């Protein structure tokens with residue numbers, strides 16, 4: 001049976017680790033040829049080796065998404081090596097914590113440069129190829145923090161809200177070209193980013209239990225649970241879906257107020 005992404009060329013940013021590496025694996029399992037883009041060379045190589053071990057075709061692209069020239073190079077290299085790009089997943093991100101008054105101007109600019117400018121540069125480089133082909137699927141990995149007032153994540157949450165707005169703007173602009181643009185907003189996901197965040201806290205175990213309890217389903221999500229939704233949006237199964245923001249959050253974003261003790 002043909003894979004759900006057979007014949008597609010997919011570029012995934014931040015694919016060296018965590019959710020991005022999980023998406024790369026699911027895409028490869030479904031027949032896509034995958035461009036593994038990340039700023040960390042060692043991580044790029046690890047992901048590419050894992051995909052090749054699955055029997056997939058994959059190309060490593062060591063690139064900083066903040067850098068215009070590097071992004072242009074990565075998009076050109078992937079499309080010349082395989083074929084024009086059909087699917088882009090803008091997943092690369094950094095997540096500094098802190099309230100607004102605790103966030104230094106350089107840190108504010110850094111998180112915007114990776115999370116928002118990075119997606120802008122990648123999309124800008126790929127869209128001419130998608131227009132030429134008359135099809136494409138772009139997925140922004142946002143976050144429920146871009147929809148809710150989660151505490152202590154001011155800069156990060158603002159970038160994720162920006163990606164949800166960008167999804168809507170682009171979906172309208174490019175629908176006539178056959179390009180669909182959607183976002184996926186995970187709740188808390190069991191991932192290296194989460195482990196790093198928890199590791200920096202005073203009591204990681206009780207915070208982890210709080211995260212589990214915060215999601216109505218009673219636990220945090222897995223990388224595969226995010227990757228499966230991204231796979232659907234990348235595939236032609238979602239051919240009438242554009243401008244959507246899919247939450248993958250165990251019900252967190254629709255939870256009403258909790259009864260008081």
Ligand SMILES: NC(=O)c1ccc[n+]([C@@H]2O[C@H](COP(=O)([O-])OP(=O)(O)OC[C@H]3O[C@@H](n4cnc5c(N)ncnc54)[C@H](O)[C@@H]3O)[C@@H](O)[C@H]2O)c1
Nearest residue numbers: 014017018019039064065091092093143186188189191193
């Ligand atoms: N883990 C969670 O609980 C969670 C929840 C909601 C949303 N998300 C989102 O999911 C996505 C993946 O998160 P993750 O948990 O796998 O994080 P992660 O830190 O494990 O992975 C992010 C990847 O992005 C790469 N990256 C960072 N800066 C880069 C740059 N300038 N250029 C290229 N690559 C760069 C990193 O090297 C890393 O491999 C992010 O967009 C994140 O905001 C994660």
